[in-house]
Amino acid sequence: GAVVSQHPSWVICKSGTSVKIECRSLDFQATTMFWYRQFPKQSLMLMATSNEGSKATYEQGVEKDKFLINHASLTLSTLTVTSAHPEDSSFYICSALWYFGAGTRLSVL
Amino acid sequence: GIQVEQSPPDLILQEGANSTLRCNFSDSVNNLQWFHQNPWGQLINLFYIPSGTKQNGRLSATTVATERYSLLYISSSQTTDSGVYFCAPAYSGAGSYQLTFGKGTKLSVIP
Numbered sequence: 428g429a430v431v432s433q434h435p436s437w438v439i440c441k442s443g444t445s446v447k448i449e450c451r452s453l454d455f456q457a458t459t460m461f462w463y464r465q466f467p468k469q470s471l472m473l474m475a476t477s478n479e480g481s482k483a484t485y486e487q488g489v490e491k492d493k494f495l496i497n498h499a500s501l502t503l504s505t506l507t508v509t510s511a512h513p514e515d516s517s518f519y520i521c522s523a524l525w526y527f528g529a530g531t532r533l534s535v536l
Numbered sequence: 537g538i539q540v541e542q543s544p545p546d547l548i549l550q551e552g553a554n555s556t557l558r559c560n561f562s563d564s565v566n567n568l569q570w571f572h573q574n575p576w577g578q579l580i581n582l583f584y585i586p587s588g589t590k591q592n593g594r595l596s597a598t599t600v601a602t603e604r605y606s607l608l609y610i611s612s613s614q615t616t617d618s619g620v621y622f623c624a625p626a627y628s629g630a631g632s633y634q635l636t637f638g639k640g641t642k643l644s645v646i647p
Contacts, residue, residue, distance in 0.1 A: 459633070461634065461635075463637075465577075468642075469639070470622065470637045470638065470639045470640055471579075471622070471637040472637075473634070473635075473636075476634070518577055520577075520579065522635070524633050525567075525569060525581060525584060525626070525633060525635075526581075527571075527578075527579040527581075529576075529577070529578050530577040530578065530579075532577065
């Protein structure tokens with residue numbers, strides 16, 4: 428079974444709203460989790476490294492205030508897309524160790 | 537950071553044919569994974585192969601770490617093999633495991 432659970436799998440929201448995506452490690456504790464973004468027909472691009480109990484490390488060009496990451500426990504990291512706009516529409520994937528979540532497809536209208 | 541190049545970018549195969557996908561990477565790594573991304577976006581780990589050769593059914597992979605490349609072999613391809621194959625070298629240490637993805641090879645297997 429899946430060892431990394433990601434929810435929701437699909438979300439449609441109105442422009443200007445915020446969306447929260449959860450990533451849970453099911454059978455192990457993860458002090459570090461990773462968030463990726465994938466545009467259609469492109470590769471996965473690392474957005475940020477989520478660190479339990481401390482601030483996330485963002486890759487160059489990723490807006491910290493747009494993509495809020497919280498890693499409050501050893502099994503849960505959340506990514507909140509704040510004030511979403513159509514250009515934020517994408518496929519977001521989390522990982523812990525070498526296990527990946529099923530991804531979240533975000534569509535902003 | 538690590539640069540990853542995958543070839544070919546696109547590949548069309550007749551069902552039953554064999555193929556080899558290549559992954560070159562620029563720096564020393566202590567691990568490498570091959571993934572298949574299905575049409576729904578789910579990444580499926582195929583191999584965890586820092587060096588040597590592994591086989592799993594019709595798939596096998598070889599990594600030559602000293603020469604910084606890895607190969608994925610698909611034999612007797614089936615239509616269900618269609619999708620995108622990603623190579624992702626990794627450097628792990630201090631409780632972290634960070635992958636860098638190549639751009640992928642899009643495989644289309646036609647009946």
